[in-house]
Amino acid sequence: MASSDASPSIGDLHGKDFDRFLSSVNSFGKYHKLVLAFVFLPAVLPGSFHGFNQVFLAAKPQNFWCRLQNTSSMPEVVLTGAIANLSTATTEDQKHCTMPDTAANAPSLWSNGSQMLRPEGTNSSSVPCQYGWEYDRAFYNNSIVTEWNLVCEKSYYPTIALIVLLMGATCGTPLFGLIGDRWGRKRAYVICMCIAQTAGIATAFSPDFIIFCVCRFFVGATYPSAWSLPFTLSMEMISAKQRATFGTAASIAYCLGSLVVVAIAYLVQDWRQFALATSIPLCYVFLSWYFMPESARWLLSRHRVDEVEAFFSKVAKCNKTEFNTDLLKGILRDNTSRDISEKENYSYWDLFQTPNMRKKSLLLCAVNCANLTVYLGLSYYSPSLGSNPWISYTLAALMEVPAYVLVYLTADRVGRRLPTVVFLLVGGFVLLGTCIVPTSNSTTLLVLGLIGKLCISTSFTFGEIYEQELFPTVVRSQGSAFTQYVSNACACVFPVIMYLGENYVAYPVIIFGILSVAAGCSALFLPETLDTDLPQTLEDGEKFGENMPWRDVFRFLPRRPRDTASETVMETRPKGTIVRTNL
Missing domain, CATH: 1.20.1250.20 (MFS general substrate transporter like domains)
Structure with missing residues (x-):
């Protein structure tokens, strides 16, 4: 400087x-x-x-489940467990994206305000979520996924x-x-x-x-x-x-x-x-x-x-x-x-x-x-x-x-x-x-x-x-x-x-x-640029790292000017033509 x-x-x-x-x-x-x-x-x-x-x-959200009809009065933890109890799904996708067909009448299965019971003889087959989804909002409150229900088939x-x-x-x-x-x-x-x-x-x-x-x-x-x-x-x-x-x-x-x-x-x-x-x-x-x-x-x-x-x-x-x-x-x-x-x-x-x-x-x-x-x-x-x-x-x-x-x-x-x-x-x-x-x-x-x-x-x-x-x-x-x-x-x-x-x-x-x-x-096949000036012209860019030998491909440390006699610098002749000279 x-x-x-x-x-x-x-x-x-x-x-x-x-x-x-x-x-x-x-x-x-x-x-x-x-x-x-x-x-x-x-x-x-x-x-x-x-x-x-x-x-x-x-x-x-990390977890979500089918929404039941007319269940606004149910505690969320009980509601989540209710869907799990009713569902016969065997895969994660089914657990999130299907509901038992009896869930359409879920309020009739509500007993003592504490648990969801499966009446004897009810059909246990599953159907796609009928009323949308409820989301676990422990980490994310509202995203495009929860607002537009971008889950399951979406x-x-x-x-x-x-x-x-x-x-x-x-x-x-x-x-x-x-x-x-x-x-x-x-x-x-x-x-x-x-x-x-x-x-x-x-x-x-x-x-x-x-x-x-x-x-x-x-x-x-x-x-x-x-x-x-x-x-x-x-x-x-x-x-x-x-x-x-x-x-x-x-x-x-x-x-x-x-x-x-x-x-x-x-x-x-x-x-x-x-x-x-x-x-x-x-x-x-x-x-x-x-x-x-x-x-x-x-x-x-x-x-x-x-x-x-x-x-x-x-x-x-x-x-x-x-x-x-x-x-x-x-x-x-x-x-x-x-x-x-x-x-x-x-x-x-x-x-x-x-x-x-x-x-x-x-x-x-x-x-x-x-x-x-x-x-x-x-x-x-x-x-x-x-x-x-x-x-x-x-x-x-x-x-x-x-x-x-x-x-x-x-x-x-x-x-x-x-x-x-x-x-x-x-x-x-x-x-x-x-x-x-x-x-x-x-x-x-x-x-x-x-x-x-x-x-x-x-x-x-x-x-x-x-x-x-x-x-x-x-x-x-x-x-x-x-x-x-x-x-x-x-x-x-x-x-x-x-x-x-x-x-x-x-x-x-x-x-x-x-x-x-x-x-x-x-x-490995890129040339080293340590301590070099930025190339200005296309000619500078072409000549930099040209004809890179195999020993340089596997060279672990960069060559310093004192390590080689082949370092080159830019020099301008009177007519402005650029040549390269050895130091």
Whole structure:
């Protein structure tokens, strides 16, 4: 970092990339700390609010039974026992979804106000519930399941609602990625939040399940981008040394958001009020948007030199550093004359035009597919693993905190690649271990699920950092959006996987374990990005990690510059052509 009383010379800065002259005005000074803490960290919270509130909007009570006609005067505990005594059902589904045909005349069987008796000779056959259902409200008071009776033959409706949410993410993510690269990260974020807030508030007024799904589709179209856009913008305004630190801080903020969601759900147990309580307070983001800077890297890639200069002037003034304005303008104009700006508009096709970019894009898709599917799966399924859904969900969310601390402690020491591989493999094998645990042992299942959640949260964070460091600036937002698009498309199957838990509680966890192990093996073929500058152009992105030898595939620790003579740096020749030279 530059000192406050030293101004870099032309020899120091000329021809160096964005990270070099970012350091000249202090790449992590007062300005960056204030903006990151009070603008960008709050900006990632809506992603967790809108992403996880459906856990409780569509919460299913642990127990329910057929409602009897004219039984309002019966104590609930006696009524529940009455149905059990009358029913001849042999399966859990039958116990919840059928009633004895004599129950239509249940009041005539009421004796002494204390028990339900079966008269001799009555028909004991069962029929579907005739008068609706009564629900055990020990944990959930009112959700869409209890209000619209989404049980028995409609038990798959909450699964459909979750699939619709993820289908929205699949459709919306590439759109906002395109907007972010074409018209700026800041503008894309405000459009995203306008849609998210409108759909989130409209959810509370849904008159039926169809309208609810429509609202959730638009919420789903925005919540991944509500996280990724401010995250991308933040990573582009800080240097390599601070990326892991901020990635950890952003992930912890996201985790705190999910904990706030469960706290609100516990206090506000009516799903309509809960939908409002997790949407209206998020309107603060429109105030923070006013103070949100546009990405200087993106502005540079769009030839907007004057705005880049204004950004650095503001940063230097706040950080109390000095730099030569004419020198900076010359450097920026020199950079815009390079092939960084030869092309006005980039598309998703640019991710696949060259072999190395194509390989890295597909590998990132594979890793992030598993990360997202398993992370969301364990987050949504955790209430089913323990005896108390509130405690299970809270513990699963809390497991993310030590995961992010692990990221902070290891990212700048052992790199990104090794932890990603290790935590995916370890987490996968732990989840596979649930296949030997009896379903009655809910505590052991919960513990194994929590360890898996810790591992997948760690690998997820490394995957997010990986995305920002492997994709070049000109397609970074689209690259991140593409991996999210594929990940969300694959994650659409996790509600179906969760539905398998209706038959055997460990089925979903075992499948999540298989996905984690497969992704861990795929991550071996990604290059290490520790202590590297963010690539700016497509050429930079193609050359980074090109022709990766097998010894690097199985290398456990990253190579440092002092460990090899083949490290390369970017150098600019007088005509602005980029070449690579050996140190």
